Amino acid sequence: MTNQPKQIRALDRGLDVVEYLSKNGLSSLADLRKATGLSNATLLRVLATLRERGWVRRNIVEGQYELAHALGALLGAHSRAHPFAELAAPILLNMQSQQIGLPSDLCAITGPGRMELIESTRVRGPMAPLRTGMGIRPSVLLSAHGRAALAFASDEQLSVHLEAIQSFGTRQEQQWLETGKLDDELARTRALGFGKREVDYWVERAFDPGPNLGAIAVPVMSQSGLHGTLSILWLQDRMGLDDVLKLGALEAMQQASTHIGKALDVAGHKAPIYSKVASV
Numbered sequence: 001m002t003n004q005p006k007q008i009r010a011l012d013r014g015l016d017v018v019e020y021l022s023k024n025g026l027s028s029l030a031d032l033r034k035a036t037g038l039s040n041a042t043l044l045r046v047l048a049t050l051r052e053r054g055w056v057r058r059n060i061v062e063g064q065y066e067l068a069h070a071l072g073a074l075l076g077a078h079s080r081a082h083p084f085a086e087l088a089a090p091i092l093l094n095m096q097s098q099q100i101g102l103p104s105d106l107c108a109i110t111g112p113g114r115m116e117l118i119e120s121t122r123v124r125g126p127m128a129p130l131r132t133g134m135g136i137r138p139s140v141l142l143s144a145h146g147r148a149a150l151a152f153a154s155d156e157q158l159s160v161h162l163e164a165i166q167s168f169g170t171r172q173e174q175q176w177l178e179t180g181k182l183d184d185e186l187a188r189t190r191a192l193g194f195g196k197r198e199v200d201y202w203v204e205r206a207f208d209p210g211p212n213l214g215a216i217a218v219p220v221m222s223q224s225g226l227h228g229t230l231s232i233l234w235l236q237d238r239m240g241l242d243d244v245l246k247l248g249a250l251e252a253m254q255q256a257s258t259h260i261g262k263a264l265d266v267a268g269h270k271a272p273i274y275s276k277v278a279s280v
Contacts, residue, residue: 010046013042014050015034016036016038017036017043017046020036026065027066028063029044055205057086059085062134069083069086083264084220084260092106092255094253097232100247102233102247103120103121104256105230106118106231107145107217109227111164112160112274113165115145115146140165141173141177141196143195144194147197147217157225162177195217195229212237213238214233214241216244216250217253221257222271223265224264227260227274232252
């Protein structure tokens, strides 16, 4: 009988984690502990190694783990981090506004008339006591994120997004389009340099239950075009938009957006381009 080489237990543990993340996507430490039977201490060592090698990332707002986008299609595209989120995360954490307690959300354009929240620094703190879930889809027509995206999209992409909203948007969105106010709103957004949500939008379709949050958003663009948007959030019972602007929040967002755009260019990630309405 031929002697079989001994297995490397540490590698085996690491692969167990990778396989679980490949099948399940975003997972907490508790999820991994239950699935693998490993202790927290062992899992944290395994995860630290995988993160150091660029195989795994930990998102900011929920502290959950997922496979890094750099793994390519090898282990399943749907379980990997969005490259936009992966490149932007360290920049978000170093934003000047983040240092003074104003958190940010990052949204990616994921299809015609569609955006999705893919990263956030909305962790518990004096100005952001509530968390928000990854994957929330703000309105491309009525949210601060959406208006920043539409205002700075190319004419061709703007047309594609509006066609999509007319085809499968909510009744509220379609009614708003019928008012004919869009051109004025987008011109106002371009002049301000940031998007503001429609009044009472989140009252009708709650984004985050609890205290009323204010938000403004700016586009994130690379040389290839528009990738998504970056926002800053605040509690409206503690400050208003003028207070936020006086703190230099807009400049901080714009600077972070520029840095993210450059990082996307360096990494070779192209802006999404759509030519027809996608089914939902």
